[in-house]
Structures are given as C-alpha cells and as structure tokens.
Amino acid sequence: MSISNMEKVAVLTEALPYMQEFFGKTIVIKYGGNAMINAELKQKVVQDIIFMKYAGMKPVVVHGGGPEITAALKQMGKQSSFVGGLRVTDAETMEVAEMVLAGKINTEIVNLLNRSGVKAVGLNGKDANLTLAKKHLAQVVENSQLKEVDIGFVGDVERINPEIINMLLDNDYIPVIAPTGVDAVGNSYNINADYVAGEIAAALGAEKLLLLTDVEGLYRDFKNRAGFVSTLTFAEATTMIAKGLLDGGMIPKIESCVRALAGGAAKAHIIDGRLPHSLLLEVFTTEGIGTEVVKKGSETL
Amino acid sequence: MSISNMEKVAVLTEALPYMQEFFGKTIVIKYGGNAMINAELKQKVVQDIIFMKYAGMKPVVVHGGGPEITAALKQMGKQSSFVGGLRVTDAETMEVAEMVLAGKINTEIVNLLNRSGVKAVGLNGKDANLTLAKKHLAQVVENSQLKEVDIGFVGDVERINPEIINMLLDNDYIPVIAPTGVDAVGNSYNINADYVAGEIAAALGAEKLLLLTDVEGLYRDFKNRAGFVSTLTFAEATTMIAKGLLDGGMIPKIESCVRALAGGAAKAHIIDGRLPHSLLLEVFTTEGIGTEVVKKGSETL
Amino acid sequence: MSISNMEKVAVLTEALPYMQEFFGKTIVIKYGGNAMINAELKQKVVQDIIFMKYAGMKPVVVHGGGPEITAALKQMGKQSSFVGGLRVTDAETMEVAEMVLAGKINTEIVNLLNRSGVKAVGLNGKDANLTLAKKHLAQVVENSQLKEVDIGFVGDVERINPEIINMLLDNDYIPVIAPTGVDAVGNSYNINADYVAGEIAAALGAEKLLLLTDVEGLYRDFKNRAGFVSTLTFAEATTMIAKGLLDGGMIPKIESCVRALAGGAAKAHIIDGRLPHSLLLEVFTTEGIGTEVVKKGSETL
Amino acid sequence: MSISNMEKVAVLTEALPYMQEFFGKTIVIKYGGNAMINAELKQKVVQDIIFMKYAGMKPVVVHGGGPEITAALKQMGKQSSFVGGLRVTDAETMEVAEMVLAGKINTEIVNLLNRSGVKAVGLNGKDANLTLAKKHLAQVVENSQLKEVDIGFVGDVERINPEIINMLLDNDYIPVIAPTGVDAVGNSYNINADYVAGEIAAALGAEKLLLLTDVEGLYRDFKNRAGFVSTLTFAEATTMIAKGLLDGGMIPKIESCVRALAGGAAKAHIIDGRLPHSLLLEVFTTEGIGTEVVKKGSETL
Amino acid sequence: MSISNMEKVAVLTEALPYMQEFFGKTIVIKYGGNAMINAELKQKVVQDIIFMKYAGMKPVVVHGGGPEITAALKQMGKQSSFVGGLRVTDAETMEVAEMVLAGKINTEIVNLLNRSGVKAVGLNGKDANLTLAKKHLAQVVENSQLKEVDIGFVGDVERINPEIINMLLDNDYIPVIAPTGVDAVGNSYNINADYVAGEIAAALGAEKLLLLTDVEGLYRDFKNRAGFVSTLTFAEATTMIAKGLLDGGMIPKIESCVRALAGGAAKAHIIDGRLPHSLLLEVFTTEGIGTEVVKKGSETL
Amino acid sequence: MSISNMEKVAVLTEALPYMQEFFGKTIVIKYGGNAMINAELKQKVVQDIIFMKYAGMKPVVVHGGGPEITAALKQMGKQSSFVGGLRVTDAETMEVAEMVLAGKINTEIVNLLNRSGVKAVGLNGKDANLTLAKKHLAQVVENSQLKEVDIGFVGDVERINPEIINMLLDNDYIPVIAPTGVDAVGNSYNINADYVAGEIAAALGAEKLLLLTDVEGLYRDFKNRAGFVSTLTFAEATTMIAKGLLDGGMIPKIESCVRALAGGAAKAHIIDGRLPHSLLLEVFTTEGIGTEVVKKGSETL
Structure with a gap:
C-alpha cells in the first residue's frame, strides 16, 4: 500500500467519531459462513474483533x-x-x-x-x-x-x-x-x-448485532438481485416475516435482527462476510454495507 | 437405611470439625477412571462435589x-x-x-x-x-x-x-x-x-489435591498387594520416583502429588474412585482412605 | 454408634438438599428453656448453631x-x-x-x-x-x-x-x-x-424463626395432649390469638411467630428443645418436629 | 457565661490546630474513678467523647x-x-x-x-x-x-x-x-x-491513651505533693517501674502508659478526671494537664 | 483574650449540637465583597472554611x-x-x-x-x-x-x-x-x-447556601435601615422578586437563595461578611446573623 | 483524500499493534510552540489527544x-x-x-x-x-x-x-x-x-513523555542541521548535558527527558510539533519522528 504516514493518521482521526460513539458498548457478532472457512478472511475477522476490543468496545x-x-x-x-x-x-x-x-x-x-x-x-x-x-x-x-x-x-x-x-x-x-x-x-x-x-x-441490551453472512444483504427481489435494501425498519421486517416475503435463507437472519431489537438492542446489521474487514467497514466507516434493521426509519420498501 | 433421625443429626455434627477445617479452602479433584464411567458412581461424585461447595469449600x-x-x-x-x-x-x-x-x-x-x-x-x-x-x-x-x-x-x-x-x-x-x-x-x-x-x-495453592483412581492406593509390593502405604512423605515420594520404584500406572499419580505439594498445595490424596462417595469419605471422615502424600511425616517406607 | 463410614457419607448427602435450600439464609433462634439449663443439651445447641454457620446459613x-x-x-x-x-x-x-x-x-x-x-x-x-x-x-x-x-x-x-x-x-x-x-x-x-x-x-426478613421451647408443640387440646398441630397457617394463628383459644404459655410463642411472618420472615417453628439436636432435626431432616406456622397452608384446625 | 458570640467563634478557631492534628486518629480513653461516679462529671465526659467523635477522631x-x-x-x-x-x-x-x-x-x-x-x-x-x-x-x-x-x-x-x-x-x-x-x-x-x-x-496503634484518674498526675514526692512531673519519657517511666520508685496507685497507670507506647501508641496521658471536661482540656488546649508519657523527651526527673 | 481554658472547653461543647446537625452536610459559600479584600477578614474566612471541613462538613x-x-x-x-x-x-x-x-x-x-x-x-x-x-x-x-x-x-x-x-x-x-x-x-x-x-x-442538594455580603441583611425599608428581616419564607421571597420590592443590590442575592431552595437546598443565608468569623457565627451559634431564607416560616413581612 | 474504505480499514488494523502496546498507559504531552499558536495544528493536536484517550491511553x-x-x-x-x-x-x-x-x-x-x-x-x-x-x-x-x-x-x-x-x-x-x-x-x-x-x-511513571517542539529533533551539529539523532541513550544524554554539548534551546528538552526517565518513565520523545498529527505519527506509526531518549540503546553519537 502506498499510503503515506500522514494519510494514515488522517484515517485514524476519521475513525475517532465512531470510536467515541461505540466506546464501552456491547457488540454481538454472529460469526459464520465464508468468513469462518477462508483462512485469510478468518484472520481479518479476528483482527477486526481485537480492534473493536482495543477501541473500547465489548465484542x-x-x-x-x-x-x-x-x-x-x-x-x-x-x-x-x-x-x-x-x-x-x-x-x-x-x-x-x-x-x-x-x-x-x-x-x-x-x-x-x-x-x-x-x-x-x-x-x-x-x-x-x-x-x-x-x-x-x-x-x-x-x-x-x-x-x-x-x-x-x-x-x-x-x-x-x-x-x-x-x-x-x-x-x-x-x-x-x-x-x-x-x-x-x-x-x-x-x-x-x-x-x-x-x-x-x-x-x-447490545448496541449492535452484526450478522456475518455470505450475501450482500437483503433484496426485495432476491433472485434478480434487484431492489437492494440498505435500511429496514422494525415494522417492515416484522411485516415481511408475517407475510412470508423473505427468501428462505434470509428468514433466520431477519428474525434474529427482529428479536435483538425487540429485546433492547439498538441496531442490527446483515453484513457480507466475504468482504475482508467487513466488521470494521460497518462500524468505522460511513459506508453503510449490507442491510441494517433499525427501530424506526423513514425508508419504505 | 434404618438410621434414625437422631442418629442422622449426630452424623452431621460429627462432620462439623471437617467443615470447619476446610471452610473456604480450594480442593482440586482429578476426576477419571471408573467413577467417570459407572452411572451410579458418576452421580455420587457429583453429589460429593456439590456437598463440598455447599459446605463452603471451593471445588x-x-x-x-x-x-x-x-x-x-x-x-x-x-x-x-x-x-x-x-x-x-x-x-x-x-x-x-x-x-x-x-x-x-x-x-x-x-x-x-x-x-x-x-x-x-x-x-x-x-x-x-x-x-x-x-x-x-x-x-x-x-x-x-x-x-x-x-x-x-x-x-x-x-x-x-x-x-x-x-x-x-x-x-x-x-x-x-x-x-x-x-x-x-x-x-x-x-x-x-x-x-x-x-x-x-x-x-x-490448593488445600488438597484429590486424585480419583481405580486402585486402592499405593503398595510397596504392588503385584502382591502387600505393604499398603497410607501416608507418604514428600521426600519419600521424590525418592521413589527418582529410583524408579513405582509401578507404571502410579508414576503420573505420585508425580502429580509431588508437583502439587512442591507448588504450595497442602496435601494430596490418591483415592479409590470405585468406592461410592469416596470424596466425602476422604474429606469428612476419620477413615484415611487411599494414600496421602504430605509435606512431612513420620512414617517410613 | 455403629454407623459405618459409608452410611455416614450417605447421611451427609441426604442433608444436601437442605443445605442448598438454606444457603445464605438468616435463621433466628430463640434460645431458652431446658436447652439453656441442661449442660448436655446446651453443648448440642451450640454444635447445631455452628453447624448451621458452616453450612452457609446466618444464625x-x-x-x-x-x-x-x-x-x-x-x-x-x-x-x-x-x-x-x-x-x-x-x-x-x-x-x-x-x-x-x-x-x-x-x-x-x-x-x-x-x-x-x-x-x-x-x-x-x-x-x-x-x-x-x-x-x-x-x-x-x-x-x-x-x-x-x-x-x-x-x-x-x-x-x-x-x-x-x-x-x-x-x-x-x-x-x-x-x-x-x-x-x-x-x-x-x-x-x-x-x-x-x-x-x-x-x-x-429471616428465612426461619426457630423457637426452642419445653413442649412438643401446639395441641388443640393442650391439657389432654390431644390433637397435635404440625402446621398452622398465619390466618389460623391470628384467629386462635383473637379468640383466646391458646394456652397461656403458648400465647407469646404463637404471637412471636405471627409477628415474624407479618414482618417478612418465611416460616416460624415451635420446637421441643428438650430433644438433643432439635435445631438440626428441624432444619436438616424431613421429620417435621414441633409446630410450624406458615403463611399459607392447607391444614385446618 | 458572659462570653460573647465573637469570643466564642474565636475560641472555636483556636481549637482548629488540634482538630487538624487529631483528625482521623484513634484515642483510647480509660474511664474510671470520680468521673464515673459523679453525675455531672459523667455527663461532661460523655460530651467530651462525643465532641471528639464529631471532630473526626475515633474514641x-x-x-x-x-x-x-x-x-x-x-x-x-x-x-x-x-x-x-x-x-x-x-x-x-x-x-x-x-x-x-x-x-x-x-x-x-x-x-x-x-x-x-x-x-x-x-x-x-x-x-x-x-x-x-x-x-x-x-x-x-x-x-x-x-x-x-x-x-x-x-x-x-x-x-x-x-x-x-x-x-x-x-x-x-x-x-x-x-x-x-x-x-x-x-x-x-x-x-x-x-x-x-x-x-x-x-x-x-492509637494516637493517644488518656487515663482518667483521681489524682493530678505524677509527683516525684507523692506524699508531699512536691515535684510535679508534666512530662515523663518512656525511658524514665521504665526506670521508675524497675526501681520501684512509684507510689502503689501509680504503678498500673504508668505501666499502662509504658505498654501503650511500647506497642505503638504515640502518647499517653494521666489526667485528673475530677476536673470537668478534662478530656477536652487535654486534647484541645495548650494547657498540659496531668502527666504525659512520651517516647522521647528532654525533661529529666 | 482572658477566657480561661475551662471556659474554652465549655464553648467547644456548646458548639457540639451544631457539629452534630451539620456533620457530613454540604455547605456552599459565596465568597465576595469586603471579606475578599480586607486581609484580616480574608484570613478569618479561610479559618472558618477549614473549621467547617474539620468539623465534618463539606464546604x-x-x-x-x-x-x-x-x-x-x-x-x-x-x-x-x-x-x-x-x-x-x-x-x-x-x-x-x-x-x-x-x-x-x-x-x-x-x-x-x-x-x-x-x-x-x-x-x-x-x-x-x-x-x-x-x-x-x-x-x-x-x-x-x-x-x-x-x-x-x-x-x-x-x-x-x-x-x-x-x-x-x-x-x-x-x-x-x-x-x-x-x-x-x-x-x-x-x-x-x-x-x-x-x-x-x-x-x-446542599444543606446551606451562605452568601457573604457587605450588608447586614434585608430591610423592608432599605434606605432608612428599618424593618430588618431575620427570616424570609420562600413564598415571601418570590413575591418580593415578582413585585419588584427589592433594592437593586439585593435582587441577585434573594434570587440566588430562591434558586437554591427551589433546587433542593435546605436553607439560604445572607450574611454580613464585614463581621470577622461571620461564617462560624452563622453556623455555630444561636445568634441568627443576617437574613435567612427558608422553605416555610411563620414570620410575615 | 482518495483512499478507499477498504484501504482505510487496513490502516486501522495496522494501528492495532500500537493500540495493544499502549492500552491503559499514561502518556504525558508537553504542548507548546507552533502547535499551540497555529489554529489548524491546534485542532489536530486536540484530535490526537482525544484519539489516544479513546484508544485506551491516559493522556x-x-x-x-x-x-x-x-x-x-x-x-x-x-x-x-x-x-x-x-x-x-x-x-x-x-x-x-x-x-x-x-x-x-x-x-x-x-x-x-x-x-x-x-x-x-x-x-x-x-x-x-x-x-x-x-x-x-x-x-x-x-x-x-x-x-x-x-x-x-x-x-x-x-x-x-x-x-x-x-x-x-x-x-x-x-x-x-x-x-x-x-x-x-x-x-x-x-x-x-x-x-x-x-x-x-x-x-x-508514565509510559511516554512527548515534547512538542518547533524543531525536527536533535542534531549533533545543530547549526548546519547535520547528524540528526534519532535515538539517544540516557547515558549519552546525561553526558551531553554535563559536557555542555547541547544547543541552548535543546537543554531544557533533553534535561526534561532525562528527568522523566530517571524517575521511571519508559521513553521520552522530542517531536516536531509543526507537523500535523505529529503525536499520532509518533505513537501509531513505525515512522520514528523526532528524537527519542531511551534508557538503553545501541546507537552512539
């Protein structure tokens, strides 16, 4: 990587708002899929978890x-x-x-x-x-x-x-x-x-639930990978479950998110574990990767 | 059992000196052999450990x-x-x-x-x-x-x-x-x-190490089951190891006892786990069962 | 006593459920009567209290x-x-x-x-x-x-x-x-x-109040020692007090039990202190000795 | 008392150095003699002890x-x-x-x-x-x-x-x-x-031992009340005991002081308990009342 | 000062009820005016604060x-x-x-x-x-x-x-x-x-607010120094503020007292800081100096 | 900055070893010079200090x-x-x-x-x-x-x-x-x-002393900016002070480092505060900026 040291410290300070936001917070990580099989991904997940720990979170x-x-x-x-x-x-x-x-x-x-x-x-x-x-x-x-x-x-x-x-x-x-x-x-x-x-x-009462999966997130039309959903409200999620609108593999993911939020967790995220450092990407950058389920939201399906 | 309630409470008060002696003390139990295979013995070992816990020990x-x-x-x-x-x-x-x-x-x-x-x-x-x-x-x-x-x-x-x-x-x-x-x-x-x-x-720095085995304890002449040793001093134990006087199966047991004592444990016991409630028998009665290894002792081999 | 060591440890494990039930609980003992005069009984009461203490209770x-x-x-x-x-x-x-x-x-x-x-x-x-x-x-x-x-x-x-x-x-x-x-x-x-x-x-807010007395417990007909009452509900006890149905010596005992229960204690027992180890008999065996006063009960007078 | 409020607060601030010196310190008071018999003195001793407590000492x-x-x-x-x-x-x-x-x-x-x-x-x-x-x-x-x-x-x-x-x-x-x-x-x-x-x-390891007595303190010549001793060193005190130079009643007092100092207390005082508020006089004023025994001192007998 | 030691300790014991009343309590002192300019007054204010501290208060x-x-x-x-x-x-x-x-x-x-x-x-x-x-x-x-x-x-x-x-x-x-x-x-x-x-x-939630000022306290008729007010109730104080009955310099003082009481403080006092030891006079003597504002009171304006 | 999110998280994980090394450690920062005058540098120093705090250090x-x-x-x-x-x-x-x-x-x-x-x-x-x-x-x-x-x-x-x-x-x-x-x-x-x-x-007993200065660090020949010294041992530093080999402005810096190390600090650094984020550069990258003074070292002057 040809990133200079000056650029590196700039990147660190960019991460500061996220460190402040999540300091002392509990983050539950569901670890599975490719990220648990591929040796390189595995090592990066471990780094991500340790980074969270040293940045003051409770993974x-x-x-x-x-x-x-x-x-x-x-x-x-x-x-x-x-x-x-x-x-x-x-x-x-x-x-x-x-x-x-x-x-x-x-x-x-x-x-x-x-x-x-x-x-x-x-x-x-x-x-x-x-x-x-x-x-x-x-x-x-x-x-x-x-x-x-x-x-x-x-x-x-x-x-x-x-x-x-x-x-x-x-x-x-x-x-x-x-x-x-x-x-x-x-x-x-x-x-x-x-x-x-x-x-x-x-x-x-975790701050976040992060589900590492082998998909990019939720699509309204899963087969054609159309209509990617970045944010899903709790209400939308429960509706989709009730109406049977979810693809089979997505059911336990979305139900898990719903359960976490119902029990007091603040946010739940379905993340593509096939991306290296997907946990840090989610927590420490503005790039919303995957699909998040939130208690309230303005986006509709 | 035809033991009257009056006799039962007498038995409890007989156990009192042992409860006083070991209150708050750490007891390490090596669990293995028949006591881990036989379903009835297994249940009794569990009872013994729980009894120790409720009598104030730290198993x-x-x-x-x-x-x-x-x-x-x-x-x-x-x-x-x-x-x-x-x-x-x-x-x-x-x-x-x-x-x-x-x-x-x-x-x-x-x-x-x-x-x-x-x-x-x-x-x-x-x-x-x-x-x-x-x-x-x-x-x-x-x-x-x-x-x-x-x-x-x-x-x-x-x-x-x-x-x-x-x-x-x-x-x-x-x-x-x-x-x-x-x-x-x-x-x-x-x-x-x-x-x-x-x-x-x-x-x-445990008070006791209790090794559950499938033998009665240490014999000077193991094959003929002659010369049962109730108490072995630390010095005697190390001598027996050094001189190769121990039967094969006994080597790790005696070495374990020696290591425990060398590191600060107070006493170590080789106990016949084939007896039901052998742990409680050792800890709560005067009957010295098995072989104990102690830091100092008057008995010689 | 001709009880074998094997029988003794069996007795100990029989006591385990009671140790589990009362671990960490406060037990108030009213000590008086013969149990405070007779030297042998006195020694046994002391043993009983110390046993309770080492079994994790707070006497x-x-x-x-x-x-x-x-x-x-x-x-x-x-x-x-x-x-x-x-x-x-x-x-x-x-x-x-x-x-x-x-x-x-x-x-x-x-x-x-x-x-x-x-x-x-x-x-x-x-x-x-x-x-x-x-x-x-x-x-x-x-x-x-x-x-x-x-x-x-x-x-x-x-x-x-x-x-x-x-x-x-x-x-x-x-x-x-x-x-x-x-x-x-x-x-x-x-x-x-x-x-x-x-x-x-x-x-x-004690778990138990144990009143050591010089009687076996409460009789409906005290003079003729007829109609022994093993369990008395709070309601029955208060009724008996109000209606003046209690023998003179029993009044402070039953009133004490009622007061303890009203204030938050779980159970109160009138025990015959003339029996050796009557405290342990009450606490550690199934034998209901004496009369217990409980908040609710099915027995009627 | 015709002391003005202005004078009163001046008195309080005069006591401040003593409050600072003894804050958090343990003061052992031997209470006896007239101060325990005379009702008025009794009440004043109680006030003195409570004052010490509220001024931060541990009586x-x-x-x-x-x-x-x-x-x-x-x-x-x-x-x-x-x-x-x-x-x-x-x-x-x-x-x-x-x-x-x-x-x-x-x-x-x-x-x-x-x-x-x-x-x-x-x-x-x-x-x-x-x-x-x-x-x-x-x-x-x-x-x-x-x-x-x-x-x-x-x-x-x-x-x-x-x-x-x-x-x-x-x-x-x-x-x-x-x-x-x-x-x-x-x-x-x-x-x-x-x-x-x-x-x-x-x-x-008290800061002070205060012995309330019915005498003014130690005299070299007790009978003639001549040669009053304000300060006695530890060495002088032990010498007087060893040589039998002490009046009978003074022996336990001085021995008590010696024992306190030998064990780690800082100072010991023999005080005339017949004076009202003698404890406060000793602790909170410059007036050295009675005889003090100190670890080191310049005065000789 | 010609006050004897006996009189001094009597003064100390007179202070005891106040020490008991305010032990462990928080006292907020507004320090200003002459008491902060005059070197002698300054030293006395410092003494008063330290006395409070050693008498167990939290200034x-x-x-x-x-x-x-x-x-x-x-x-x-x-x-x-x-x-x-x-x-x-x-x-x-x-x-x-x-x-x-x-x-x-x-x-x-x-x-x-x-x-x-x-x-x-x-x-x-x-x-x-x-x-x-x-x-x-x-x-x-x-x-x-x-x-x-x-x-x-x-x-x-x-x-x-x-x-x-x-x-x-x-x-x-x-x-x-x-x-x-x-x-x-x-x-x-x-x-x-x-x-x-x-x-x-x-x-x-202080016990007291003490405002050191350069006036004797509140007068109903300030210009003629007539109608000195020793005690003012919360209701009276708020009324005076609302109706504009206060002299200009008094407004922030009385408003400060009102705010302290409204927020949970127990009492507020306007004290003449030109008097030496005015803080101790207020806290440790019966002499009510200055004007106190209390939550309830019987005096009317 | 055109650094991708993937690169950013890679930069974060590169910082992990430093976060692990300094977690819970005390870092004393001497803040002065240009970094305290220039508004932009000022803001970056603040960010650096806060980053340290959220990364678990004690600045x-x-x-x-x-x-x-x-x-x-x-x-x-x-x-x-x-x-x-x-x-x-x-x-x-x-x-x-x-x-x-x-x-x-x-x-x-x-x-x-x-x-x-x-x-x-x-x-x-x-x-x-x-x-x-x-x-x-x-x-x-x-x-x-x-x-x-x-x-x-x-x-x-x-x-x-x-x-x-x-x-x-x-x-x-x-x-x-x-x-x-x-x-x-x-x-x-x-x-x-x-x-x-x-x-x-x-x-x-700080882990590090970081002195923000307006120079790049120590030169053997300061005037000609020749012979830059990256690492100075404690012994070398004391020798330079004793022999008067230091440029005037450097004397207090090096003496400060020597004092910190003598008193128990682990390392001291003279850093060029004119560089943005110089604190993070020092702590979180391999780039040794400025001059460090260490207890032992292999470099000679």
Missing part, C-alpha cells in the same frame, strides 16, 4: 458450524436427513454436533483470538446454564396439511442467562459462544446460531 | 478422557499406536481428542453439576490461555539406547494462568477443566489429566 | 433468662411479685435483670460459641440502639373490670434497628442478643425474649 | 468498675479479701464482677452515649475473643520470702484481637469495652482496666 | 471578582460601559475577566486554603463542563419601551454538571469555583457569582 | 505559554528583562504570568478538549499542592566570574504531588496542567513547562 462472538458438523458426521459414516432445511438430529448426531461446536470450532476461535493478544473464553449453552432451550417444533406440509414432525434435538432459545457473559465482559474477556442449548432435564440441543446471537444481543 | 474439577478418545477414534476408523504408554497423536488425532475432551466429556460434567443446583463452567487449556503447554519428549529404549521419539501433540504443562479459575471461584462457580494445552504458536496438546490437576493445585 | 441467637433472674434476685434477698404472669419490675429489679441477661447469660453463650471455633458477639437492646422499647401495658381483671396496672420496666418492642446485626452477619460474626430494650429517655426494659426474637426475625 | 472507651463490684458483692452478702491490693476472686465473685462490668456499667455508658446522638456498642473480653487472658501471678512477701499466691480469676492480658474494634470504628461506632478477659478453655478473668486500656491502645 | 466555595476585573481592565487601558448594572463584555473584556477570575482570584483562594492544611482545588465553568451558560438577555427601557440589548458575554446558568464537584468532595478536597460559564460552541461567559452559587447549591 | 497535558505572557505584559505596558534567557519575574510579572497560564491558556485547552467529547479538567501548581517549587538560582558570568542573580519568581520543581492527577485519570478525566508552582509560604513561581512535564512523567 461478544457467537459462531455457527453447520458445514463442519456435516463433515464430521460424514467421516463417522453417519447420514443426515433434513426436514424443512433442518437436520434431523438424533442423540448420536447431537453428540457429534456438540463436540464439533464446543470442542472444535469454539476452541479454534478462542485460540485465534488469544494468539493475537486478547483474552477470549469459550462458552456453550451448558456453561452456567447460559442457553436454556426447548425442542423446536418443525412443521411440514403433507397432503396439503401442516403437520408437526419430531426432528430430535433441534432447539429454540427458551431463555438466556447472561450473568456469565457479563462477568467475563466486566473482567475484559471476550466471550466466544457455541450455539448449543440445554433443557431442564439436561438434554442438549443444536440451535441456529443466528437465533442464539439475536437472543444474546437482546439479553445484553 | 475445582479436572477430568481425563482417554477411553472416550479411543472410542471416538475407533468410530472414525482411525488406529492409534502407543509409545511408552502414550498415544502417538497426530494433528487429526489431536482434533478428535480435543473435541471429545472439551466438547463431550467436559460439557457432560458441567451439565450434571448444573442440573443439581450449582453453577459450573467448562474450561479447556485454550480459554484465557489457561494451560500453556510444550511438546512432551518421549523416550524409548532402542538397541539398549535411550532415544527420543516424536509422538506428536502430547504435551507437558509449561505454565498455568490461574486468573480465570480464580475469577470463577470468587463468583461462586465451579470450574470444570479439560486437560488440553496450547503452545505459543497455537498448537493444541493432549496432556495427562493427572499432571494438569497437580499443576493447577500448585498454581492455586 | 442469629436471641436468648431468655427468667429463671436466672429469679435466682439472682433471691440471692440478693429481693422478692418478686407477678401480675398476669409478668414480674413486677422496679428499677432495682431491672438493674439485676439487665446484669443477669447482658452480663451473665449473654457472655456465657458467646463464650460457648467462641470456644467452638466461630466468632460470636453479644448485643443487648442498648447496643447501637438495637431494641427500642416502650412500657408494656399490663391489664388485670379487678371486680370484673379490666384495669391497667403499672408493673414497671416490663417492655414491648417499639422498633428494631437491625444495622448492627447486619454488619455483624456480613462480617461472619454470630450475633447473640439479650432481650432488653431502651426507651427514648434511656430507661431499660425487660422484654419477653419470644417477642424480641419474633421482631428481629421480622426486621431481618 | 475507644475502656471502663473500670471496682467500687460497683464491691457494692454488688456486699449486697449479696459476699465478703472480699485482698492480696497485695487485688481482690481474691473465686468463681462466684468473678460471675458477679462480670455481671456488674458487662451488664451494668458497660450498658450504662453505652446508653449515655447513645442518648446524646452517637452510636456506641458495648464489648467485653469474650466478644469475638477480644481479650485473651491468663491468670495473674500474685506475689506476697511471707517471712521475708517472695511467695506466689493463687488469687483466683484475676487476669493479665495475653493478647488483644482488635478486629471487632476496627470493624466498629470503620463503621462509625464508638466501642465501649469492659475489662474482662477469657482464657483458652473459657474461664473469665477480671483485669485491671488500666492494663486493658494500655494493651488496646497498643493493639490499635 | 464548597464560589467566589466573585468584579472589582479586580475592573482594576485589570483599567490597567490595560480598557474602558467598561454598563447597562442596567451589568458590564458590557466584549471578547477582549471576557478574556481579561476569565484570566482574573480563574487565574488570579481563584488561585489565590486555593493557595490560602492549602497553606492552612486542607487540600483545595480550583475549578472554573469549563472544567469538566461544570457550568453550562447561555447569553443573558439584558433589557433596558428606551423611550418608555422595554428593549433587549446585547451586552456580550454576560451569561446565565443553563445547567450545572456537578460530577466533578462530587468527586472532589468524596475525596476530601475543597472545591473553589470561579463564576465563569461556557456555551455549547465554546464561548466563555462571565456570570454573577451569586447566581452560580445558588445553582450549585441546588445541583448539590 | 496528561502540560502546556507552556511564554509568548502569551510577553504579549500580556506588553499590553499592560510592562517591560521584561531577561537573564540567561530567563525572564526576570517580579511579583507583578508573576501575577500576569499566572493569569495568562492558568486563566487563559489552560482554560482554552480545556475548552477545546471538552468541545470534542472528552472531559478535561485544568490544574495549576497550586491545586491540591500539585507542584511544589523553589526559587531557581540563575547564574551569570560577570567579569569572568560565575555569579548568582536573583531573577525573582522563576522556579524549579521541588516535588510533584500526583494524587490529584491520578484521581482524575482513574475517573476518566484528562488533566491539563499549567506550569506554575508554589513554595511552602505560598509564593507563586513560573516554571519552564518542559521541566514540569518531565517531572510529572517521572512522578506518574
């Missing part, structure tokens, strides 16, 4: 892990079936999912962060009863009728107990959270990480 | 997991070779070991404790850089010569960073620790849980 | 002392007269009562506790203005007419200032309280210890 | 009570014998002494202070094991030979545990301390209040 | 400085014009005013206090944004019409940010405050110190 | 003010004479100097910082006795003889009392300090701001 990381679970099951010769996009999860599958999420992906992210000079601590839904879960009721259409199907240990968030996260944040640790849950009798559940991130943002 | 649990790692590797069709009793651990094996230790056994113990009304939190060597490790130098005799062999990601403890444990203890959590470690460049290592427990007891 | 002891006051007055050649069961208390009598309560019984209980390894501190109503009192209005029937009689320095509780108790509890001391009070101009009063205990339980 | 009161013990024993028809000026104290006598000291005099002083708007708390040697005692070895000369005589429960201070005093001072209470002690097996002892005050001043 | 000093500003402007050859008693303040005049207030008078008072053994810290309206100001709207009558005139950087208090004062008080410092303010864009303003003191008393 | 600002003092004196028609480069400072001159430093320059810097969203508080040497001073002994050569000359209220630092600075830093304020001092009897002194900054860096 909280929630990660997914679907592809790695699939790979591990395959290696063990276990076939997965899906219902409505959700993996049918028997006890053995859940055990593998938990091992991969809490014992592999989580430890790897913690490791990457710690190698770069912060103190990260891994959590999963069982630690201090962080994520209480209940069985997800999957529904399929069979003979034109809506029918409930038991797909095993796939869960919804029942309640977040944020004390352990707050204790870690107060002591300058970065919590890294695997999206598992546990019910009252001790069963483990695999939960969509988007939902876990949304609920944690709500429980913490 | 810290370190667990092993060798048999479960073997099972998982087998399921994945991966063969293990051993050198001097240690599993040759390539990167893939280490990944499986970490998943099993941090993602399966650890979460299960945390879960059992939390279901019984305490707040447990799982940790592994990477969390807040808890366990810094270095490669273990394995030695084999080849052609009558001692030779170093690289057995991969098998580690020794380089340093324990106990801050995260202390923070959890100060906030009334029970830390549950998987015996993995990490080196300066981020490699993961599998470490014998006995050693991790000993080093953690040392780093915390 | 507060309020003691009586009528018989010892009578003995001291007799020794000084001073005759007592009684009106409605209450000692007519002139200034000189009050001085003796205060010396016996604050200078003899209180110091003895403090001493017994401290000898057993806790830190007890004696208080009386004057310390930090703990117990503000007003003159008790005694009533007698004379010529079929209710008439007020001045019986001197016999007091009712006007207000408890619990700050000094809370400071002691927060610093791990056991407060031992003599049942004297003081009015705004500095006069001392002798107050029934049952009432002081009830008011203190109320002021502290 | 600690230690009181005696010999005459009242004598009176109580007499009332009970119990004769006292004395050996070397010390009362032979059997168990019954000790019980009376403890009742009078802890249950009568102590509660009365606490009461007087509390009525005037401070928060005083009474303590005796048993509270939180404040004053650990051992039997005093009395010596008499018999047939020109020094012989030890057992005079019962008369004690010397073995150790002061000042934690309870410090906790009270830190929370703005005024501790009022009865001069009893307790040994390791729970026996009570009556201890000369001068010694208790000296030891407490030492244990607290 | 806060707000000073004026009009005459010194005039002198400095004159020295610089700058003429001042006045509109309705207020100095027309251009930018250059404001710069001089700020230098004199914050750089000369303030540092001198801080210095005087610190030399006498307390820790004073100077503040002005810019420090931590203590005094937010807005331009004062001056009005003049021109051709029988009320007209607004721009008199430059003369300000009114918009808001007090008392955090910095509270931090200083909590750490035992005495804040000394110059009466400047700052608006949202950084302009400096000169504000009448009476108003600043009143607003600070309100913002701190 | 402390010490400012000078010679030119403004000269201007004010001139305006008042007061002529200055100089001895050895130091202004002869009579009482009147000192009064003007103090007004300008504490009342004008200091309030202006505080104002600039506060307008940009931090909380700055101005201090001068009198506040809480921050800077204790003694008279500077000026020496002149007269008739080839070294002679002491009294140049009035020009001071040297006697001692810094840093408590007030630490309290402000702990509460997230930025202290802004005028270079005045006060002696034991209350005389004010004008002190070279370089020395005050060096002493404050020493007293705080």
